[in-house]
Amino acid sequence: MKAAARADAWRRVGPDWDPTHSVTRICTQSISGFTDSEVEVTGGITVFCGPNSSGKTRLLSSLTRSLRGDCETVLVQDLPPKAVAYFDATWNIQRQVRSLSKDDALDERLAQSGARTVTEKDVRLLSYVLSENISSIRIFELDSTDDTSAEETLRSAHPSIDLAQEFREDVTPYFEIEDSQGRVRNSLSMSQGELSVLSLYWALSTAEKDGVLLMDEPDAFLAPSTSMRAFDMIATQSHARSTQCFVTSHSYLSLVSIPMERIIVLESDQNRVSHIAKATRHQLWRVLRLSPQREIIFGVEDEAARQWLGMMLYLVDFEHADVSAIWKVGDSAKVRQVAKFPVSSDADVSIWGVIDGDERKHGISGNMIALPGEQSPEEIVLDVLGRSDVDLGEDIDRDRVSSELTRHRGEDPHRQVSEIALALGFALTTLRERVWRIWLHDTIDGQAELQRFEQDLKQVKTTH
Numbered sequence: 001m002k003a004a005a006r007a008d009a010w011r012r013v014g015p016d017w018d019p020t021h022s023v024t025r026i027c028t029q030s031i032s033g034f035t036d037s038e039v040e041v042t043g044g045i046t047v048f049c050g051p052n053s054s055g056k057t058r059l060l061s062s063l064t065r066s067l068r069g070d071c072e073t074v075l076v077q078d079l080p081p082k083a084v085a086y087f088d089a090t091w092n093i094q095r096q097v098r099s100l101s102k103d104d105a106l107d108e109r110l111a112q113s114g115a116r117t118v119t120e121k122d123v124r125l126l127s128y129v130l131s132e133n134i135s136s137i138r139i140f141e142l143d144s145t146d147d148t149s150a151e152e153t154l155r156s157a158h159p160s161i162d163l164a165q166e167f168r169e170d171v172t173p174y175f176e177i178e179d180s181q182g183r184v185r186n187s188l189s190m191s192q193g194e195l196s197v198l199s200l201y202w203a204l205s206t207a208e209k210d211g212v213l214l215m216d217e218p219d220a221f222l223a224p225s226t227s228m229r230a231f232d233m234i235a236t237q238s239h240a241r242s243t244q245c246f247v248t249s250h251s252y253l254s255l256v257s258i259p260m261e262r263i264i265v266l267e268s269d270q271n272r273v274s275h276i277a278k279a280t281r282h283q284l285w286r287v288l289r290l291s292p293q294r295e296i297i298f299g300v301e302d303e304a305a306r307q308w309l310g311m312m313l314y315l316v317d318f319e320h321a322d323v324s325a326i327w328k329v330g331d332s333a334k335v336r337q338v339a340k341f342p343v344s345s346d347a348d349v350s351i352w353g354v355i356d357g358d359e360r361k362h363g364i365s366g367n368m369i370a371l372p373g374e375q376s377p378e379e380i381v382l383d384v385l386g387r388s389d390v391d392l393g394e395d396i397d398r399d400r401v402s403s404e405l406t407r408h409r410g411e412d413p414h415r416q417v418s419e420i421a422l423a424l425g426f427a428l429t430t431l432r433e434r435v436w437r438i439w440l441h442d443t444i445d446g447q448a449e450l451q452r453f454e455q456d457l458k459q460v461k462t463t464h
Contacts, residue, residue, distance in 0.1 A: 013044030050266030
């Protein structure tokens with residue numbers, strides 16, 4: 001699936017989705033273990049994201065029962081969905097393997113049942129998902145021969161099992177794939193990942209139109225890249241079948257590739273009470289407990305500038321701080337080169353040069369901003385330490401500071417600050433941040449520079 005086709009598939013299940021039979025709002029007030037949360041739902045696909053034990057399966061099963069009239073958790077637009085189905089991929093695959101592997105009359109039953117040949121268009125779609133060149137796919141629907149004794153035991157332990165059992169309970173699917181080399185494999189020789197993809201396709205392609213299909217971790221057996229493509233298949237089939245889909249997942253690669261407005265995040269507090277909310281990029285990274293992909297790169301002169309900028313991004317609550325990286329690139333000339341680095345409009349990163357305040361007099365051009373002040377970060381520290389009108393705090397010995405300033409006068413500012421920190425018993429980074437904060441909050445010029453920097457930072461945006 002090319003990028004344009006993929007984008008089109010997700011566009012078709014976006015806000016323009018026909019809401020006639022769709023869920024438009026979810027309220028968790030009546031769900032045990034959830035706060036009284038409410039979110040609007042738009043489009044053909046909604047993905048619930050959250051760590052283990054955050055309540056994804058509980059929410060999905062509650063939505064299923066609500067849509068069937070068992071509780072009041074959802075609000076639908078105009079007309080209720082024509083059908084509601086709950087698909088548990090893990091359970092379904094286990095059921096298939098258990099049933100087919102014990103079927104002594106399998107060959108005879110396959111011959112009697114006949115097969116549905118998957119359309120050429122959908123074969124191409126499944127070839128994309130499975131990353132192989134498939135020639136044909138056949139799907140047999142066999143009468144179920146399940147032994148339900150084990151299922152009855154599980155039912156009491158897992159409340160959602162009864163919903164999982166109900167999905168096409170009278171049918172067991174059997175798949176045959178022929179690749180471009182003429183080699184054939186079937187459900188009994190496939191990996192769980194292959195069975196998972198084909199079972200997901202089977203569930204989607206047989207879903208009733210204008211219905212709702214709720215799927216619990218359909219990508220559980222899939223590699224991250226396959227999972228991402230499987231979600232593209234869900235988007236494609238959701239539109240083709242006019243089926244609204246609700247899906248749970250915590251596959252990081254899939255989630256970061258899905259349009260953000262399609263994701264609802266679940267988070268639980270220390271008492272294991274869950275809350276739902278529309279996802280933001282920052283929430284998504286935090287919930288998945290991953291380091292975010294860097295989308296903004298700031299180039300600075302040295303370690304002091306890197307610390308100064310990092311502190312400033314935090315102080316002004318820069319909205320893209322979680323996807324920003326700060327790199328030391330060298331002197332001011334190299335920072336200016338970074339600011340002129342050519343970046344195409346469709347690039348994954350935005351690159352900015354950040355000069356020290358004392359470099360502003362030489363002009364600003366390109367993707368460039370300046371750190372606060374009209375001095376270098378270290379010179380600001382020295383200036384504040386030498387001012388008698390600034391309260392440095394009781395733990396900073398002014399006499400010792402004055403002595404060290406006199407002793408090291410004329411030396412490189414970096415060395416001066418380092419020696420003063422050593423004499424006072426402070427870590428270098430601690431002294432810098434302490435003095436910078438005093439300057440920003442307790443001096444008129446510092447307060448003005450804080451406002452200027454915050455205003456300048458508004459021009460820095462991600463490419464997305």
